[in-house]
Amino acid sequence: MPIVLYRVDDRLVHGQVVIGWGKPLNLGFIVLLDDAVYASEWERDLYRMGMPPDIELRFADLAEAIRQHPAWQAEPANGMVLTADVATMAAFRQASPPVGRINLGGIHHKPGRTPRLPYVYLSEEEYRTLETMQLAGTEVTAQDLPTTQPVPLEGLR
Amino acid sequence: MSEGLRGVVVAHGALAGALVQEAERISGQSGVLIPVSNEDGGREEIERRIAAAVDGHPSVVFVDMPCGSCFFAAMHQAREHPGVKVVTGVNLPMLLDFVYNHAMPAEEVAERAAVKGTDAIRKP
Numbered sequence: 001m002p003i004v005l006y007r008v009d010d011r012l013v014h015g016q017v018v019i020g021w022g023k024p025l026n027l028g029f030i031v032l033l034d035d036a037v038y039a040s041e042w043e044r045d046l047y048r049m050g051m052p053p054d055i056e057l058r059f060a061d062l063a064e065a066i067r068q069h070p071a072w073q074a075e076p077a078n079g080m081v082l083t084a085d086v087a088t089m090a091a092f093r094q095a096s097p098p099v100g101r102i103n104l105g106g107i108h109h110k111p112g113r114t115p116r117l118p119y120v121y122l123s124e125e126e127y128r129t130l131e132t133m134q135l136a137g138t139e140v141t142a143q144d145l146p147t148t149q150p151v152p153l154e155g156l157r
Numbered sequence: 158m159s160e161g162l163r164g165v166v167v168a169h170g171a172l173a174g175a176l177v178q179e180a181e182r183i184s185g186q187s188g189v190l191i192p193v194s195n196e197d198g199g200r201e202e203i204e205r206r207i208a209a210a211v212d213g214h215p216s217v218v219f220v221d222m223p224c225g226s227c228f229f230a231a232m233h234q235a236r237e238h239p240g241v242k243v244v245t246g247v248n249l250p251m252l253l254d255f256v257y258n259h260a261m262p263a264e265e266v267a268e269r270a271a272v273k274g275t276d277a278i279r280k281p
Contacts, residue, residue, distance in 0.1 A: 042236070047229070049228075108199035118197070
């Protein structure tokens with residue numbers, strides 16, 4: 001099976017990801033693509049603590065994710081690639097196509113961002129990055145949980 | 158705030174506020190517990206809220222789940238401040254025990270709270 005979800009969520013591994021998406025997608029593994037977490041053994045141990053036994057949590061920085069992406073796509077288990085921000089997902093997508101669809105699951109308020117949905121705040125630069133990816137063939141939608149309706153990128157303008 | 162340890166309750170949505178409110182209602186003691194919600198906050202913001210509640214004081218941070226953004230933010234505080242201890246699976250019995258014992262050392266009161274909270278989970 002391919003990677004079944006590419007998600008941007010600044011809370012990274014949390015209930016919505018592991019339970020909300022993990023169960024219905026029957027995830028076998030989640031790749032946490034984050035340079036800072038990858039570089040810290042303490043952080044990696046912390047994130048592992050929250051995982052159910054049936055989902056493997058893997059860690060990667062951008063270079064490792066680009067290298068491993070084809071292998072993840074060829075695995076029998078369903079997988080998710082998770083980043084904390086739009087820029088990391090954009091860099092990954094650019095260097096390691098194909099990424100057919102990107103899910104915006106939780107991007108919270110920071111200076112420079114404006115609210116687009118209760119769980120999605122974007123700066124203009126982030127919106128333009130997403131728009132560029134969509135024009136290049138990657139569908140971008142916001143959807144916090146599988147039980148809610150996906151919102152197309154145009155709805156976040 | 159009263160003297161002694163601070164109790165910071167960190168949970169999803171309105172849960173922390175409700176737990177603190179009911180702990181105060183049952184015990185009649187206010188000013189010991191501070192609620193922190195993860196509502197509309199990313200990792201950095203939740204961490205900022207916990208840091209503001211702890212405010213450099215010896216504290217026990219009670220978290221609803223042993224994983225997720227609330228837990229990770231609490232653990233970051235505990236890592237940076239040795240006087241901050243974390244207890245997960247927050248429930249009313251452990252908060253009530255804390256309210257009456259928050260003059261004790263943080264490590265000891267955190268241990269007590271974890272035992273009290275675990276002991277409250279039963280199948281009668």
